[in-house]
Amino acid sequence: MQSQQGQGETLTPRQQKILALVVRNYVETAQPVSSKVVAEQSGLGVSPATVRNEMARLEELGYLTHPHTSAGRVPTERGYRYFVQQLMGRAQLPLSERRTISHQFHQVRPDLEQWMRLAAAILARAGRGASLVAAPKSPASRFKHLELISLRETHVLLVLVLLGGVVRQQVLVLNQPTDQAWLSTVANRLNDALKGLTAQDIRGLLPGMEGFDGQVASLVATAMERYDAHEMGQVYHAGVEEVLAQPEFSDAEGIRQVLQILEGQTILSQILDEVRRAGGVQVL
DNA sequence: TGTGGGGTGCATCTTACTCC
DNA sequence: GGAGTAAGATGCACCCCACA
Numbered sequence: 100m101q102s103q104q105g106q107g108e109t110l111t112p113r114q115q116k117i118l119a120l121v122v123r124n125y126v127e128t129a130q131p132v133s134s135k136v137v138a139e140q141s142g143l144g145v146s147p148a149t150v151r152n153e154m155a156r157l158e159e160l161g162y163l164t165h166p167h168t169s170a171g172r173v174p175t176e177r178g179y180r181y182f183v184q185q186l187m188g189r190a191q192l193p194l195s196e197r198r199t200i201s202h203q204f205h206q207v208r209p210d211l212e213q214w215m216r217l218a219a220a221i222l223a224r225a226g227r228g229a230s231l232v233a234a235p236k237s238p239a240s241r242f243k244h245l246e247l248i249s250l251r252e253t254h255v256l257l258v259l260v261l262l263g264g265v266v267r268q269q270v271l272v273l274n275q276p277t278d279q280a281w282l283s284t285v286a287n288r289l290n291d292a293l294k295g296l297t298a299q300d301i302r303g304l305l306p307g308m309e310g311f312d313g314q315v316a317s318l319v320a321t322a323m324e325r326y327d328a329h330e331m332g333q334v335y336h337a338g339v340e341e342v343l344a345q346p347e348f349s350d351a352e353g354i355r356q357v358l359q360i361l362e363g364q365t366i367l368s369q370i371l372d373e374v375r376r377a378g379g380v381q382v383l
Numbered sequence: 384t385g386t387g388g389g390g391t392g393c394a395t396c397t398t399a400c401t402c403c
Numbered sequence: 404g405g406a407g408t409a410a411g412a413t414g415c416a417c418c419c420c421a422c423a
Contacts, residue, residue, distance in 0.1 A: 133390060149411055151391065171390070 110160075115186055116141055117153050118162055122174045122182040131171030196225070212265070216337075223337035231336050239297040240265065240323050247286045247315070252276035257315065259322055262295070267322050271315075285311060289319070298323035 110118065117137055124132040124140075134150040141150070154172050157163045162178035174182065200221055207213040215232050222230035246258040253276055259267040289312060293301055301320040308316050 131390090135390080147390090148392095148413075152411085155392085 110157075110162075110181075114153055114157055117150060118157055118174070118178060119182060119186045121154075121157075121163060121172055122178060122186075125173050131173050133171040136171075219337040239299065240326050242293040242296050242301065242319065242323065244290055245286055245293075245315075245319060247282035249277065249279045249282055255282060257318065259319055261323065261326065265326065267326065269318065269322065271318070273311075285315065288312060289315060292316075293319065298327060 120137050120140055121132045124136060134147040134154060137154070138147040138150045154163055157178070158172065161175055162181055163172040164175050203217060203221065204214070207217055219230050219232040222232065241262040242259075243262045244260040246256075248256040248258065250256050250270070253273045255271040255273060255277070257269045257271055259269070261267070292304065292308075292312075293316065296304075298320045301316055301323070305313055305317055305320070
């Protein structure tokens with residue numbers, strides 16, 4: 100059972116039109132769609148019986164189903180997927196919307212977490228519903244760069260940058276005073292030694308590292324482990340409370356909002372373009 | 384619980400087209 | 404031109420649900 104796009108059967112233009120009408124009507128009314136309604140609205144010039152025959156074929160192919168013998172047809176998950184991928188078409192995002200999204204991404208600092216929160220907010224607003232955005236998930240974060248900046252005599256700011264644009268900061272309190280030149284030397288050494296390594300790799304190097312180098316490397320590994328455990332793959336959301344608070348929320352409304360979110364693929368494409376332009380983030 | 388409305392499935396008929 | 408075939412229309416029996 101496969102469809103046109105590599106999944107199998109090819110639907111005739113008439114079957115595609117009937118399927119599209121069933122999906123649109125069901126989304127609008129939340130009621131099973133009768134062959135009579137389709138026959139009247141399709142403009143195909145065929146009788147309800149002919150529509151019924153086509154509906155029966157669509158049901159055989161798994162695009163439609165019906166709750167009971169005398170009920171109209173409702174789309175299946177496969178029917179929705181076919182509608183979204185083949186029949187709905189791709190809406191052109193208005194220029195004003197594209198400019199707004201672009202402007203918003205230039206307003207936030209280049210940080211993955213900020214981008215994810217902004218992406219969720221934009222999708223929720225555009226789709227007038229709830230949105231969930233998952234950060235790209237990779238097996239483990241990798242070290243890119245660190246800076247050690249002297250704040251006061253014994254206070255040092257550790258700035259850790261991971262591949263993918265994540266930035267973490269931590270203030271270190273040392274036992275004895277130090278100066279920026281020495282901190283820069285240590286940072287350069289660690290940048291050379293740790294480049295591209297995972298937290299686990301860095302842990303493996305710790306026995307061979309002594310003194311302050313080893314302490315900083317250990318802190319780096321800990322920060323990366325914490326990030327891997329809690330933040331990679333985190334789901335950011337927006338608009339969920341607003342949707343759940345709607346008293347008239349129903350199945351049909353839910354389906355309509357799902358379709359709006361799917362239509363938001365256009366918006367999502369723009370968001371991903373902005374993230375890529377902003378630099379260096381691998382969007383999965 | 385009976386009844387009416389809405390809807391489907393199926394058998395049958397009609398029509399158009401193709402092939403010999 | 405006649406037979407075969409496919410597509411579409413029609414009619415009827417049946418099912419489900421809402422309502423009094």
